Amino acid sequence: MSPIKLGVIGLGYIGQIHLRHIKRILNAQVVAAADLSKKALTKARNNGVENTYSNYEQLLENPEIDAVIIALPTHLHLECALRAAEAKKHIFLEKPIARNVKEAKEIVSAAYKNSVKLMVGYPLRFNTEFRELKQRISKGEFGDVEIAYATYISSGPFFHRAEGYAPVPVPEWWFNKELTGGGVLIDLGSHIINLLRWYFGEITDIRAQLGYRFNMDVEDSAMCLARFQNGTRAAVNVGWFSQQYQLKVDLLGSVKHATLSHVPSNPISTVIQMLTSGTSRFYFPHKSELQYFVDCLIRELNPEPSGQDGLKDLETITKAYENQIHLE
Numbered sequence: 001m002s003p004i005k006l007g008v009i010g011l012g013y014i015g016q017i018h019l020r021h022i023k024r025i026l027n028a029q030v031v032a033a034a035d036l037s038k039k040a041l042t043k044a045r046n047n048g049v050e051n052t053y054s055n056y057e058q059l060l061e062n063p064e065i066d067a068v069i070i071a072l073p074t075h076l077h078l079e080c081a082l083r084a085a086e087a088k089k090h091i092f093l094e095k096p097i098a099r100n101v102k103e104a105k106e107i108v109s110a111a112y113k114n115s116v117k118l119m120v121g122y123p124l125r126f127n128t129e130f131r132e133l134k135q136r137i138s139k140g141e142f143g144d145v146e147i148a149y150a151t152y153i154s155s156g157p158f159f160h161r162a163e164g165y166a167p168v169p170v171p172e173w174w175f176n177k178e179l180t181g182g183g184v185l186i187d188l189g190s191h192i193i194n195l196l197r198w199y200f201g202e203i204t205d206i207r208a209q210l211g212y213r214f215n216m217d218v219e220d221s222a223m224c225l226a227r228f229q230n231g232t233r234a235a236v237n238v239g240w241f242s243q244q245y246q247l248k249v250d251l252l253g254s255v256k257h258a259t260l261s262h263v264p265s266n267p268i269s270t271v272i273q274m275l276t277s278g279t280s281r282f283y284f285p286h287k288s289e290l291q292y293f294v295d296c297l298i299r300e301l302n303p304e305p306s307g308q309d310g311l312k313d314l315e316t317i318t319k320a321y322e323n324q325i326h327l328e
Contacts, residue, residue: 154242156241
């Protein structure tokens with residue numbers, strides 16, 4: 001069986017992670033990469049990428065490529081995804097799917113029109129513990145999950161990692177609402193919204209209280225209250241304000257409760273994991289989602305989270321922005 005041949009568009013922090021993982025997944029080969037950074041392209045060539053481009057349109061013209069991984073800033077998702085679909089390349093697109101619902105609908109429509117598969121990158125869906133929790137919910141182990149608490153707090157873009165994973169000046173687009181579509185709620189909140197929708201189904205109502213600790217045009221913290229179609233209520237807390245990373249989900253059910261966290265390994269464990277498997281436990285879900293995407297292409301299955309999932313997440317987040325709670 002011939003391997004799926006992939007092109008990576010965008011070699012910033014997450015693009016570099018994807019590039020590293022592709023080399024270690026089955027039935028896939030990275031044959032091209034595109035980025036404006038000469039340093040990033042040189043690094044890609046040194047890692048065995050044969051074709052490198054400063055313009056992703058040239059990459060899309062390469063007939064050898066079956067699918068692309070789009071790891072560009074959010075404001076570039078629409079144009080790149082449309083061009084990839086028109087070039088008949090299957091698409092793995094980093095979250096959020098787009099800046100707004102209109103753009104997201106255009107991307108989903110283009111993928112459908114051109115018969116290309118579209119998957120949105122949500123690595124939490126490929127975390128082993130979170131997947132097991134999904135199975136336990138489905139089996140009714142917790143009874144009725146009355147209340148869910150989900151927290152995702154980090155330093156956000158204030159500690160930006162890119163070429164070589166070293167701190168570099170933070171790109172200005174991060175703080176431009178026109179380019180991002182919002183702040184921490186669309187950034188980290190999309191992960192949590194997608195995970196909870198996977199667990200409990202569609203959200204029927206959501207309200208948000210936004211925080212502006214750093215006096216930016218975009219929010220740096222958000223607290224949301226949501227109700228799901230099945231009756232579960234959820235409190236979602238996301239923020240860019242802490243040097244200590246926390247990603248945690250608590251479920252309170254009528255029969256049983258559960259608490260799960262996704263945190264980086266300690267430095268020694270991380271080194272051991274990198275030496276033995278090429279990735280750390282923390283980033284293993286990123287590797288798993290790419291393996292799943294490739295497997296879906298080989299088996300001609302529609303991958304999930306789909307473009308429709310990404311669209312529904314964005315519709316929910318848009319509703320949260322519109323239904324703000326103002327506290328005096």
